[in-house]
Amino acid sequence: MRRGTKWGTAAVSLLLLLTTACGSNNVKDEAKAQAAEPGKAIRVIATSVTYPDFLYSLGVTPVAAENYHTEFPSYFKGTFKDVIPLGGNLNLEGILSAAPDLIIGPKWRDEKSYDQLSKIAQTKLMPERDNWRDELRDIAGVLDKQDKAEEVIRDFDEHMKASKAKLQAVAGDETFIYMRIMASEAFVMGERSSRGKIIHGELGLKPVAAYPAEEESIIISLEVLPEYNPDHIILQVDGGDDGASAQKLFDSMESTSVWKSLKAVKANHVYKVGDKEWMNFGFSPVATVEAVDEIVDSITQ
Structure with a gap:
């Protein structure tokens, strides 16, 4: 679901840094690719300020996450205490520093940055949806947590x-x-x-x-x-x-x-x-x- 947010592009110097760093670290070698297979990722980042909520609902704690405010929401109940804050916009440098195995992002915002993101780790872009339930199901599909997503939706509807x-x-x-x-x-x-x-x-x-x-x-x-x-x-x-x-x-x-x-x-x-x-x-x-x-x-x- 698209949020009406402002976001910018990384500077050319940063993109050059990313290309060089990613190439030198060989982040797309076979071992890295296997670690980032959907559902098996050890270190996950979901970009946009909404996606971390979905990860939390699915029982997944990201290594880094976007956030509009100085602190993550209290409803994460302390599970994000070690999560690296990335700010409210796409932070390529911060994502690179967090060394993720898998990046999940919204296509409507992150498609133009896909080349840079995919040089850092395997990247999955999610379609734009009108209902958060469909967004949750999309992300759950990447993480092989479809059953958990349906449980979250049932619990929500009953609530x-x-x-x-x-x-x-x-x-x-x-x-x-x-x-x-x-x-x-x-x-x-x-x-x-x-x-x-x-x-x-x-x-x-x-x-x-x-x-x-x-x-x-x-x-x-x-x-x-x-x-x-x-x-x-x-x-x-x-x-x-x-x-x-x-x-x-x-x-x-x-x-x-x-x-x-x-x-x-x-x-x-x-x-x-x-x-x-x-x-x-x-x-x-x-x-x-x-x-x-x-x-x-x-x-x-």
Whole structure:
């Protein structure tokens, strides 16, 4: 599943370094190739910030992994304590230094770097998918862990059903919006967005009628909020490594008479949730379960 991220290409000098280093180390000799056979790789790297979540779900700890923030998500429960952080973009030098046997990457982003990656180790590029379940199955196929992938999917689906039942017992037919405050703008995410598919689809929380159904997400102004006027607001104020700007924007909204006039605000039905741990919410099973549990706890308590 494609993430809307910025990424750059390595400098020419780095590519020359890679070519020289890889040639001198003969990383594609027969012994290396045998070690990197799918399902038998000892040292694995999955590029993009979502793929490490899939490896974790499959019980595989990579030797290095991309990450947007200074620390890996806490839901990895310490298993990534020795994993080399590669930053948020394709880091060819870092991948080379980690000496992997197998590299798994998204085709939509890494195809143009395939020659450089394949000189480091056997490289498998995965197709773009609309559903994380298919992405998980693709990666599981490379690692010969198809049965584990299906187990993860079954467990996830059962978790969503149980979570939906808990929410319906409390919320019933009342309306919800999922609102995200970022550094300079506020968004409402609808049923077509990755997170909306979870919140309104799998959890069954009713969206407001005024939201344009064809839009994945829209920038929302304070003046428009009364047209939505939901019974409940699931609110994420971006944290990350520096959430000061997003918090400042929300503070200015929260102090207005418009905000205070909303039904959800009057009824104390604004649930402030999420932070950098939500980066892969809607894009991976482990991050989504963590986010859903936070939503359920906030609403039911």
